[in-house]
Amino acid sequence: MKILALESSTEFCSVALDLEGQSFDREEYAERRHSEILLPMVQGLLSEAELNLQQIDAIAFGAGPGSFTGLRIACGVAQGLAYATGLPVLGISTLEAVAQQSGKQKIIVALDARMNEIYHAAYSRYTNPHLKILSEPILCSAAQAPLLEGDDWIGCGSGFELYAQQLSERYQEQLSSIIPGFHPRAKDIAQLAALKSASDHSFTDPMNATPIYLRNKVALKEKER
Numbered sequence: 001m002k003i004l005a006l007e008s009s010t011e012f013c014s015v016a017l018d019l020e021g022q023s024f025d026r027e028e029y030a031e032r033r034h035s036e037i038l039l040p041m042v043q044g045l046l047s048e049a050e051l052n053l054q055q056i057d058a059i060a061f062g063a064g065p066g067s068f069t070g071l072r073i074a075c076g077v078a079q080g081l082a083y084a085t086g087l088p089v090l091g092i093s094t095l096e097a098v099a100q101q102s103g104k105q106k107i108i109v110a111l112d113a114r115m116n117e118i119y120h121a122a123y124s125r126y127t128n129p130h131l132k133i134l135s136e137p138i139l140c141s142a143a144q145a146p147l148l149e150g151d152d153w154i155g156c157g158s159g160f161e162l163y164a165q166q167l168s169e170r171y172q173e174q175l176s177s178i179i180p181g182f183h184p185r186a187k188d189i190a191q192l193a194a195l196k197s198a199s200d201h202s203f204t205d206p207m208n209a210t211p212i213y214l215r216n217k218v219a220l221k222e223k224e225r
Contacts, residue, residue, distance in 0.1 A: 001020060001058065002055060002057045003017070003057065004042065004056050004081075004190075005189040006059070006062065006074045008034040008067075008070040008071075008073045009070045010158075011031050012028070013030035013034045014028070015038070015042050015045050016185070017046075025045070032069075034070055038074070039077065056087060057087070058193070060078075060193035061090075062097060062186070063091030063212045064094055065093075071212075078206070078209060082206035088204060088206070089203060089204060090193050091211070091212065092189040093212060095121040097184045097189050098188070099121070099125075100188040100192050101188045102154060102156050102179060104179075107154050108120070108121075108122045108156075109159075110156075111157045111184075113159075113215065116141060119137060119159070120145050120146065122153070131192075137214060139214045145170050145171075148174065151173065153176060154176060154179060155175050155178040
C-alpha cells in the first residue's frame with residue numbers, strides 16, 4: 001500500500017511516503033509557514049519518488065494533539081487531496097508517532113501543550129510491532145502526569161525537555177532514561193498508518209477526518225498568567 005503522510009502539529013513540517021517498505025521523507029523547520037510550504041513539500045516528494053497522487057492508495061496525517069493551527073492545516077490539506085483523488089484518509093495520534101519513533105518497548109510521551117501543561121500518553125511495544133496504549137492521551141500538568149506501573153520506562157517528547165525535573169520526580173526510579181530531540185514526524189505517521197491498514201483497515205472517508213485537540217482553550221487570560 002502506498003501511503004502519503006503529512007505532519008504539521010509543531011514548529012516542524014514534514015511529509016513522507018511509505019511504499020510498502022521503501023520510504024521517502026522531507027522535513028523543514030517551518031515556524032509559522034506550514035500553510036505555505038506543505039503542498040510544495042508534497043509535490044517535491046512525489047516528484048522525487050516519481051509518483052503522482054493518482055498512484056497513492058491513501059493519505060495519513062498527524063491528527064494531534066498539538067498546535068491548533070498546525071493540526072487544521074494538516075487535516076485540511078489531507079482532506080483536500082483526498083477529495084480531489086477519491087482517496088481514503090487516516091488521522092494518527094502525534095503522541096503515538098513519537099512513541100513509534102523511539103523504537104523502545106515502554107514509552108512515556110509528553111509533548112509541550114503550552115500554558116504550563118503537557119499532552120501525555122504511555123505505550124508498550126513487546127513482540128508485537130503495534131503499540132498498545134497503557135495510558136490514554138490527556139492534557140495535564142507535569143506534576144499531575146498519570147502514575148504508571150512497572151519500571152524501565154523511556155521518556156521522550158518536548159514535555160520531558162521542558163519539565164524534566166517535574167516528570168523525573170513524578171516517575172522517579174520508574175524512568176530508565178529520557179531521550180531528547182523527539183517530535184512528531186510524517187515518517188512515523190506513515191509507518192503507523194501502514195501497520196493499522198494491514199490489521200484493521202482503519203482508513204475512512206475524508207469527511208470523517210478530524211483533529212485531536214484535547215484542549216478547548218488556546219490561551220491564558222491575563223489574570224491567569
